[in-house]
Amino acid sequence: MKKLIISVATFSCVYFTQAQVSTGSKIEFTYDVSGNQEQRGVPGGSNPKKPLAKDSTQVDPHTELEVYTKAIENKFVVSPNPTNGEVVLQWEPDMATKILNIELVSLMSSATTDISRNQSNSVQIDLSREIPGLYLVIFYLKDEKVASVQKKIIKM
Numbered sequence: 335m336k337k338l339i340i341s342v343a344t345f346s347c348v349y350f351t352q353a354q355v356s357t358g359s360k361i362e363f364t365y366d367v368s369g370n371q372e373q374r375g376v377p378g379g380s381n382p383k384k385p386l387a388k389d390s391t392q393v394d395p396h397t398e399l400e401v402y403t404k405a406i407e408n409k410f411v412v413s414p415n416p417t418n419g420e421v422v423l424q425w426e427p428d429m430a431t432k433i434l435n436i437e438l439v440s441l442m443s444s445a446t447t448d449i450s451r452n453q454s455n456s457v458q459i460d461l462s463r464e465i466p467g468l469y470l471v472i473f474y475l476k477d478e479k480v481a482s483v484q485k486k487i488i489k490m
Contacts, residue, residue: 399479406480410473416488419462423471423485427455435474442467461489 364373409426423436436449436457442465449471451457461469469487 403480406475406477407483410483410485412471412485412487415486416490417461418490420458420460421487422456422458423449424456425473429473429475430455432475432477433473434476437472437474439470439472440464440467441470461487464489466490 361374363371366372406429409429411424413422413424415421425433430453433451436451438447438449438459439445449457449459466489469489471485471487473483473485475482
């Protein structure tokens with residue numbers, strides 16, 4: 335029985351391999367610059383020339399703005415978060431000239447407080463006297479694409 339199964343399997347492989355080679359048809363694949371498959375098919379066949387994947391070098395303008403916004407947001411850090419008291423607001427040195435104003439907003443009471451800063455790349459604020467809840471730090475920027483960056487703080 336084993337010999338019968340092996341011989342049928344061998345015959346099938348040889349037969350179908352020869353059939354593929356004898357017809358001369360091959361499947362072609364084309365890829366974009368990122369290695370994504372664009373098209374597959376038989377050469378000379380009536381395959382539509384519609385790509386399977388979008389070329390990654392073509393950037394959607396909305397996506398480009400989102401990427402830029404995210405990059406700006408990542409230049410600001412609030413730590414430790416959550417906190418019981420002291421919080422440090424930090425930003426990268428290239429953002430120091432772009433910051434117009436920093437504001438702390440309590441989402442519990444809607445109270446706003448302007449945060450004064452010096453020429454360094456960080457500010458330390460004390461929330462120990464504030465009520466527990468959610469606070470928002472808003473960095474107002476002079477940037478053509480991003481007007482402000484918001485960071486959340488959880489006060490325990």
